[in-house]
Amino acid sequence: MRDADIHTWLRQISNLESLLDAADTGVMIIDMDRKVRFLNERAKGLLGYEIGEVYGNRCSLVARTSDCENNCPLTRTLHAGREVRNAEMVYTAKDERRFQALTSIVTLRNEEGNIIAAAELFKDITEIKQLEEKIHGRYSFANIIGKSHNMQEIYNLIEEVAPTDASVMIQGESGTGKELIAAAIHTYSPRKDNEFVKVNSSAFPEGLLESELFGHAKGAFTGAYQDKKGKFEIADEGTLFLDEIGDMSPLLQVKLLRVLQDGEFQRVGENKSRHVNVRLIAATNKDLKSAISKKEFREDLYYRLNVVPIFVPALRKRRVDIPLLVNHFIRELNRMTKDKTIERLSQRALDVLMRYNFPGNVRELQNIIEYAYIRCNGKIIEPAHLPTELLEDDVAVDGTDVIEDILRSDKPIDSMERIIIERVLGEESWIYQNAAKRLGISRTTLWRKIKDLKIKPPPNV
Secondary structure, X not given: OXXXXXXXXXXXXXXXXXXXXXXXXXXEEEEOOOEEEEEOHHHHHHHOOOHHHHOOOEHHHHOOOOOOOOOOHHHHHHHHOOOEEEEEEEEEOOOOOEEEEXXXXXXXXXXXXXXXXXXXXXXXXXXXXXXXXXXXXXXEEOOEEOOOHHHHHHHHHHHHHOOOOOOEEEEOOOOOOHHHHHHHHHHOOOOOOOOEEEEXXXXXXXXXXXXXXXXXXXXXXXXXXXXXXOHHHHOOOOEEEEEOHHHOOHHHHHHXXXXXXXXXXXXXXXXXXXXXXXXXXXXXXXOHHHHHHOOOOOHHHHHHHOOEEEEOOOHHHOHHHHHHHHHHHHHHHHHHOXXXXXXXXXXXXXXXXXXXXXXXXXXXXXXXXXXXXXXXXOOEEOHHHOOHHHHHHOOOOOHHHHHHHHHHOOOHXXXXXXXXXXXXXXHOOOOHHHHHHHHOOOHHHHHHHHHHOOOOOOOOO
């Protein structure tokens, strides 16, 4: 009965085929078995297939979208009848060309109201996205999210340093994404086809860390029942990422310096020297210059590691990136979660996050969004879904109270202007040029207003 219903639909579509072919939106009809039954002319042009090549093939082999293997919107529609509107997806055409599209999934039903197929409507927005990137700059790079000036500089640094073998020192607070930057440098380097090996220097006591890095010979210590390769050998011709380098003991610092100088080391319990070709990327959340002055970190090792320094700003210093990160985390959770889709944060919930200081940086924001996602049973995350401690620490009041406070002040207009300017400055990470543009005034006028209204940046800016 289902095939008969679909044939009826296809006959009806054939009567509208000239109309569908004139549309600038690709249309693909897919039955309940995920098999392609129809492509309009725009879909053929975008995907590079004629209907005879793909008729009866599974849609995942034809469209090859970024969501095919992970939380497929078509599957959600066919199983639960939940239609999708304007989801951003990446398609791969027959010639391996990729394009971004806005995709909607609508159900096709028989006379009894039962779902018999779905229509996937996709509109190419690649040029629009490229134009946005030219206007606004890159918002993401190798899964690193941010449009702030600081993040744009980091993107440029990654592109410049990745093709080289220079040692890199990534500095920033915990949770700022130092490992993502290290992985991006490896991914865009000539070593990308070899190993990217991670070691957290603070996760091991000194003896175990030495064995972890350099390996050990059989019988070197109790429990060493066989020879073991260390991370340096595993990373040979690839990249070794040493996180929390500031916690490494003085003895291991000397041995690490030797590897950097000569490219050789010895396994624990072995006299034989081994040679490796490893690109080293280090990271720390400590002030290494202060550690050098206290004789806790070797100055010669610091300058060996710090050939190209990358400073990752705390999230509180790039608040303009918070909405982007929030949307990114929601999209990722939607991909990983079956039968649940969150559309966005409400403005009130976003306002709470914009005022929060994020001592745990991006990692803390990710945890907050995951918590709110779990608690939210609707489509929009509200303040009530956020962790309680955020709401307890949030000193903001609702709009009515704000207006009352302004009206009770000596200079209501100045008070309102101060609130607006402080809000925009905070959202733009206190970059005056960006804030002035948002406010529709010149940078000089903004400077004057900041001085007249006695607006002072927070101590962490």
